[in-house]
Amino acid sequence: MNSGAGIYFDGVTSTRRDVVVELAPDGLQISGHDGRSWGQWPYDEIEELTAPDSILRLGRRGSATLERLEIRDPAFAAAIDVRAAYVDRTGGTRRRERMRVIAWSVGATVSLLLVAWFGVPAIAARVTPLLPVALELKLGDAVNMQVRGMLDTRNAGAAFECGIAAVEIPGRAALDKLVRRLEAAAALSLPLRTNVVRRDEANALALPGGQVYVFRGLIARADNADEVAGVIAHEIGHVAHRDGTKAVLEGGGLSFLFGMLLGDFVGGGAVVFAARSVLQSSYTREAETAADAYGTDLINKAGGDARGLASMLDKIGGATEPGAKILMDHPETKARVAAISKAATVVSPLPFLNASEWAALKNICAGS
Amino acid sequence: MTSLDAGGIATGGGARFLGQRRFYWRLLIRGAALLMFTLGIYRFWLVTDVRRFLWSNTEIAGEALEYTGTALELLLGFLVAIALLIPIYTGFFLAALDMGLFGKLSGIIAFAALGVLGQYAIYRARRYRLTRTIYRGLRFHQEGSAWGFAFRAMLWWIITVLSFGLAYPFQLASLERYKMRNTFYGDLGGRFEGSGIALLLRGFPMWVLLLAPLVLAVRGFFGVDWTALADAVAQGGDDVMSKIEGGNPGLGAAIVFAMLMAGATIALAALLYPAFQAMILRWWASGLRFGGIEVRSVLRTRQVYGAYARFVGYAMVFSIAMGAIGAFVLGVMGTAVSIGRVDTADQIATILALLIGYVVTALGFSTIYRATVLLSLWQLGMESLQLSGLSALETVKARGRPSSALGEGLADALNVGGY
Numbered sequence: 075m076n077s078g079a080g081i082y083f084d085g086v087t088s089t090r091r092d093v094v095v096e097l098a099p100d101g102l103q104i105s106g107h108d109g110r111s112w113g114q115w116p117y118d119e120i121e122e123l124t125a126p127d128s129i130l131r132l133g134r135r136g137s138a139t140l141e142r143l144e145i146r147d148p149a150f151a152a153a154i155d156v157r158a159a160y161v162d163r164t165g166g167t168r169r170r171e172r173m174r175v176i177a178w179s180v181g182a183t184v185s186l187l188l189v190a191w192f193g194v195p196a197i198a199a200r201v202t203p204l205l206p207v208a209l210e211l212k213l214g215d216a217v218n219m220q221v222r223g224m225l226d227t228r229n230a231g232a233a234f235e236c237g238i239a240a241v242e243i244p245g246r247a248a249l250d251k252l253v254r255r256l257e258a259a260a261a262l263s264l265p266l267r268t269n270v271v272r273r274d275e276a277n278a279l280a281l282p283g284g285q286v287y288v289f290r291g292l293i294a295r296a297d298n299a300d301e302v303a304g305v306i307a308h309e310i311g312h313v314a315h316r317d318g319t320k321a322v323l324e325g326g327g328l329s330f331l332f333g334m335l336l337g338d339f340v341g342g343g344a345v346v347f348a349a350r351s352v353l354q355s356s357y358t359r360e361a362e363t364a365a366d367a368y369g370t371d372l373i374n375k376a377g378g379d380a381r382g383l384a385s386m387l388d389k390i391g392g393a394t395e396p397g398a399k400i401l402m403d404h405p406e407t408k409a410r411v412a413a414i415s416k417a418a419t420v421v422s423p424l425p426f427l428n429a430s431e432w433a434a435l436k437n438i439c440a441g442s
Numbered sequence: 443m444t445s446l447d448a449g450g451i452a453t454g455g456g457a458r459f460l461g462q463r464r465f466y467w468r469l470l471i472r473g474a475a476l477l478m479f480t481l482g483i484y485r486f487w488l489v490t491d492v493r494r495f496l497w498s499n500t501e502i503a504g505e506a507l508e509y510t511g512t513a514l515e516l517l518l519g520f521l522v523a524i525a526l527l528i529p530i531y532t533g534f535f536l537a538a539l540d541m542g543l544f545g546k547l548s549g550i551i552a553f554a555a556l557g558v559l560g561q562y563a564i565y566r567a568r569r570y571r572l573t574r575t576i577y578r579g580l581r582f583h584q585e586g587s588a589w590g591f592a593f594r595a596m597l598w599w600i601i602t603v604l605s606f607g608l609a610y611p612f613q614l615a616s617l618e619r620y621k622m623r624n625t626f627y628g629d630l631g632g633r634f635e636g637s638g639i640a641l642l643l644r645g646f647p648m649w650v651l652l653l654a655p656l657v658l659a660v661r662g663f664f665g666v667d668w669t670a671l672a673d674a675v676a677q678g679g680d681d682v683m684s685k686i687e688g689g690n691p692g693l694g695a696a697i698v699f700a701m702l703m704a705g706a707t708i709a710l711a712a713l714l715y716p717a718f719q720a721m722i723l724r725w726w727a728s729g730l731r732f733g734g735i736e737v738r739s740v741l742r743t744r745q746v747y748g749a750y751a752r753f754v755g756y757a758m759v760f761s762i763a764m765g766a767i768g769a770f771v772l773g774v775m776g777t778a779v780s781i782g783r784v785d786t787a788d789q790i791a792t793i794l795a796l797l798i799g800y801v802v803t804a805l806g807f808s809t810i811y812r813a814t815v816l817l818s819l820w821q822l823g824m825e826s827l828q829l830s831g832l833s834a835l836e837t838v839k840a841r842g843r844p845s846s847a848l849g850e851g852l853a854d855a856l857n858v859g860g861y
Contacts, residue, residue, distance in 0.1 A: 083579025088628060088838040090505070090578060124498040126460045126506050139840065142508075142579045175487055175513070179480035186481065326535075332481070 078150030080104065082112055085139030095143065097153060102132075104143060115143070120158040130154065130163070190331055198323040202316045207264050210319050214283015217322060221281060225273055236270040236290060236439035245270075245438025248431040252303055255426065259376040260310050268306060270438050276390040280309040282318035290439040295389055299427035299435065304373060304383025311368030317361045366410055370417040378426055380418035384411045456828065459821040460506070461499030467813050469495060474805040485854075486516040492812075497575065500824055503832050511574035511847070516854075519570070519847025523563075523855045530555070557599075560858040561592035565621075566849020572625065573844045578835065583842025586624030588849070594620060607649060612638035618726065627732050628838035636729025644721055648714055652707055659703035662696040720746040723823055733838075734831040741826035749818030756810045764803055771795055 080095040082104055093112060096103040101116040115134055125131035125144070130151035132143040145151045155163045162168070205213075226234040233239075237246030253268045260266075264284045273289040280286045286309045288302070296302050312318060366383070373380040388411050427435060473488035490513040497509035537548035565588040572582040598613035615638035622634035720743040727739035775792060 085579045086840050088578040088580050089836055123508055123510070124494045125508065126499050126501065128460075129506065131506075131508065140576055140579050140581060142576075172487075176476060176480075176484070179476070179483040182483055183480045 075150060075153050078145065078147050078153075081144040081146075083140075083142045084112065085137070085141035093143075095145065095150075095154075097157065102143070102154070113141075117158045118160070120154075120161060122158075122161045122163075130161075132158075132161070135160065186331060190328055194324055194327040194331070195320075198320045198327065201323060202320045205316075205319060210316065211264065211283045213319060213322060214281055214285055217281050217318065218283070218285050221279075221287075225271065225287070227273075232272060232441060234271050236272060236441065239441030242438050242441045244431075244434035245436070245440070248299075248427055248435040249438060251431065252299060252426045252435070253306060255376050255378075256303065256307055256310060256372060260314060260372055262310070262314060264313075266310065266313065272439060278305050278309050280312035280318055282316070282322060284313050286310070286313065292386075292390070293436060293438065296386060298382065299425060299432045300373075300379045300382030300423075301386040301389075302382075302435065303378055303426040304369060304380060305386055307369035307372045307376075307380075308365050308383055309369075310372060311365030312361065314368060315361065315364060317365065320361075363410065363413075366414055367417065370414050374418070374420050377420055377424045379420065379423035381415055384414040384418070387411050387414070456503070457824040458501045459499055459824050460501060461495055461817075461821075463813070463817065466495060466817055470809045470813050474809045478801055478805060486513040486520070489513075489516060493571075496817075496820055500820075502577070502824075502827075503829060503835065505578050508576040509574055510576055510844075511570065515570075515847040516850050519849070519851030520854050521851070522846075522848050523851030526852075527855055554596075556856060558592045558596050559852065560856045561595040562588045563849050563852035563856055564595075564858055565591040566845075567853045568621065568849070569845045570847050570850050573842060577627065578838075580628040580838055580840050581842050581844070582625065582627050583845075584621075584625050586620065591617070591620055606653065608642070611641035611645060614638070614641065614722070614726070615729075618729065622730065626842060629841045630733040630735075630834065630838045633731045634729045635731055636725050641722070641725050644725070645718070648718060648721075651714065652710055655703035655706040655710070659700035662699045662703075716746040716750045717743050719819070723819065724826075727823060727827060732834070734834040736830050738828045738830075739823070739826050740828060741822055745822050745826075746819070749815050749822070752818070753811060753814040756814060757807060760806050760810060764799070764806065768799055771799070 075097075077094055077096040080093050082091045082093040083089070084091070091106060091112070093104050093106055096105070098114065101114050102120065103114050104112040106112060115132075119135050121133050121135045123131045123133050123142070128146065128148075130145040132145070132154070134141060145154065151163065155161045160167075222234065236242055237249065249268065249270060253266060257266050262284065266284045266286065268286045268288065270288045270290055270293060273287075274291040274294075275289050276292045276295045278286065278288045278292055286306065288306065288309075292305060293302060296305075369383055370380040373383070387407055469491055470488075473484065473491065476484040477488065490509075490511060493509045493511065497507040500507045534548055534552045537551075565584075565586075569584040569588070572584045575582045595617055598609070598616060602609045602613050615634070615636055618634045618636065622632040625632035720741055723746075724739045724741045727737055727741070730737040775795065
C-alpha cells in the first residue's frame with residue numbers, strides 16, 4: 075500500500091480538503107485530487123495528535139501553523155506508523171512517558187513528606203530563637219484572640235478569667251505570689267501573664283508571648299499549691315523554650331506545604347488538618363519532656379517541691395474527660411513522672427503558699 | 443437535521459460524542475489512585491488526560507476537536523500562580539497580626555480580593571482552554587480584559603445575592619455575553635443571544651418553590667418578642683434557655699418549624715437541581731453563535747435525571763463497599779485497643795487509617811461523579827446540539843495565539859477550577 079485517502083487542513087483556513095497521501099521514500103506526499111501539491115512531510119517531522127480511536131491525526135513538528143492530516147483507513151494508518159519515528163499507535167511511547175511522570179511525582183511526594191517530618195521542625199527550631207520578642211508578643215496577641223474565641227464558652231455570662239470578682243481577689247493575690255516566685259527564679263525575656271480561666275478540664279496551656287492559661291478544672295483537682303506551681307513551672311518551660319511560637323511556625327509551614335503547594339484535590343482542608351495533628355503530636359512529645367525538665371529545675375531553683383508536678387501529672391495523666399487532649403499531647407506519663415521525681419532535689423522544700431493562701435487560690439473562681 | 447453517511451460520520455448539523463465510558467472509567471480510576479499516592483501532584487496530568495479524552499472524542503459536523511494543552515504547561519502555570527500568591531498571603535498574614543483597623547478588616551479585604559482574583563483566574567483559564575482547542579486546523583481564542591470580567595462578575599454576584607437569586611439569570615446572560623463576544627474561532631467572532639428574562643421566566647417557578655418554605659420559616663419568627671429575647675441572652679445565667687422560653691412561648695415551635703422548612707428547601711433543591719442544570723445548559727447552548735452559525739439545544743431534562751440516577755446507584759454501591767471495609771479495619775483496630783496497649787504509635791496508626799479512609803472515600807465519590815454526571819452532561823450537551831449555518835465553517839481564517847496557563851494555575855491554587 076503506497077497511497078491512501080486523507081483529509082487535510084492547511085492551518086490557514088478551515089477548508090476541509092480530500093487529499094491523496096503517498097508514501098514517498100523520505101516523507102508523506104500530500105496532494106489534492108486535482109493534482110495540486112499540499113506539501114511534503116518528512117517522516118521525522120510527523121507527530122501524532124489526539125483524535126478519536128478510529129482516526130490517525132497527524133501534525134507537523136515545529137510548524138508555525140496548525141496544519142493537520144487525518145487518516146481514517148486503519149491499514150494505511152499502520153503503514154504510516156511503521157515509517158514515522160514519532161508516531162506510535164500502540165501507545166508504548168506514551169506509557170513510558172507516563173511512567174516517568176509517575177516516578178517523579180512519587181519521588182516529589184516522598185521528598186515533601188521528608189521535609190514535613192524533618193525539615194519543618196528543624197527550620198522552626200532554628201528560626202524561633204531569631205524572632206525578636208516584640209514580634210513574638212504580636213503573634214501571641216493574634217493567637218490569644220483565636221484561642222480565647224475557642225475556649226471561652228461564656229458560661230453563664232461570667233468573665234472568662236477568674237480572680238476578678240470581689241470574692242476572688244484573695245485567690246488572685248495568692249496566684250500572683252506563687253507566679254512571682256517562679257518568675258523571679260526563671261528570669262524570662264518577656265513578662266509572664268498567668269490567668270486561671272473558666273474551663274472544667276484539668277489542663278493548662280502556654281501561648282506565644284508569655285500568656286499562660288490554667289484551667290479551673292486543674293485547680294479543682296490539685297491537692298496542694300506545689301502541684302499548681304509544678305504545672306505553671308512546666309508551662310513557663312514552654313514559654314522559655316518558645317514552644318508556642320515554634321508550633322505556630324510549624325503549623326504554618328505544614329499548612330503551606332500540604333495545602334497550597336499540593337493543592338486541594340478533594341477538599342484537602344480536612345486532610346491537612348489531620349496530617350498536621352499527626353505530625354505535630356510527634357513534635358510535642360519532645361517539647362513536653364523538655365518543659366518537664368525545665369519546670370523541675372525551676373522549682374528546685376525556687377526552693378520548692380518539684381514532686382508536685384509529678385503527682386499532678388500522675389493524677390491527670392489518665393484523665394478521660396471529653397475534650398482533654400492530655401493523652402494525645404502527654405504520652406508516656408509514667409516515664410515522665412519517674413523522671414521528674416528523680417530530679418526533685420530540694421531536701422527541705424519551702425511550700426509555695428500557706429494554708430489560708432491555698433484555700434484562697436482554691437476559691438479563685440468562686441465568683442459564679 | 444443530522445444526516446449520517448455510510449461511514450457513520452455526521453456531515454449535517456450535529457455533534458456526536460465517540461468516547462467509550464469504559465475507557466473513561468479506567469482513566470479516572472487510575473488517576474484517582476495516582477492522585478492519592480502523589481498527594482495531588484498528578485492532577486495536572488489527570489486534567490490533561492480528561493480534556494484530551496473529552497475534546498478528541500467530540501465530533502462537530504464530522505470533525506473531532508483537539509486539545510493541545512500539556513500537563514507541563516499547567517504545572518508551570520501553577521508554579522507561577524504560587525509565586526504570585528505567596529507574597530499576597532504573607533501580606534494578609536502580617537496584616538492580621540496588626541491590631542489596627544486594617545488588621546481587623548484584613549479578613550474581609552482578603553476575602554474580597556481573593557474573590558476578584560478567582561474570577562480573574564476563571565476568565566484567564568477559559569482563555570487557556572480555548573487557545574488549546576483546535577478544530578479543522580484552526581485555533582479558538584479569547585480576547586477582552588480578565589480584570590474587566592472579574593469586576594463585572596463580582597458586581598453581579600453582589601446584585602444576585604441582594605436580590606435573593608432573582609438577578610441570577612441576568613448575571614449569567616451578561617457574563618456569557620462578555621465571554622462570547624470576546625471568543626473567536628479563527629477570525630469568526632462569537633456572540634451570545636440568550637436572554638436573561640427568558641431564563642428568569644422559565645426558572646421562576648423553581649425559585650418560588652425553593653424560597654416559599656424559607657419565607658414561611660421567617661414568618662414563624664414574627665410572633666417572637668425580640669427585646670425580651672435579647673434581654674434574656676444579655677442577662678445570662680444558667681437558666682437562660684428557660685427564661686427565653688418563658689418570655690416567648692412560641693419560640694420553640696417557631697424554631698422547629700424553621701428547621702423543618704429549611705430541611706424541605708434543601709430536599710427540594712437536591713431534587714430540582716438536575717432540572718435546574720438541564721434548563722441552564724439548554725438555555726446557554728441555544729444562545730451560542732459564531733458568525734452565521736446558530737446553535738440550538740434539544741436537551742431533555744429526563745436525560746439529566748438519568749445521569750444523576752446512575753450517580754446515586756454507583757455511589758450507593760461504593761458506600762456499602764467502603765462501609766464494609768471500614769467496619770473490618772475498625773474491628774481489627776478495636777481488638778488491638780481492647781488488648782490494652784494504646785501508645786502513640788497506635789494513635790498515629792488510627793489517625794492515618796482514618797485519613798486514608800477519608801481520602802479514598804472523597805476520591806471515590808468525585809471519580810463516580812465525574813464518570814457519571816459530568817461525562818453525561820458533556821455527552822448529552824453535545825449530542826443535543828443542532829447547528830445551522832455551517833457553511834460559514836468553510837472559509838474561516840486562522841487568528842489568535844496560544845496564551846499562558848497562569849489562569850489555570852491561579853484557578854487551581856484558589857480552588858475555582860472547571861473541567
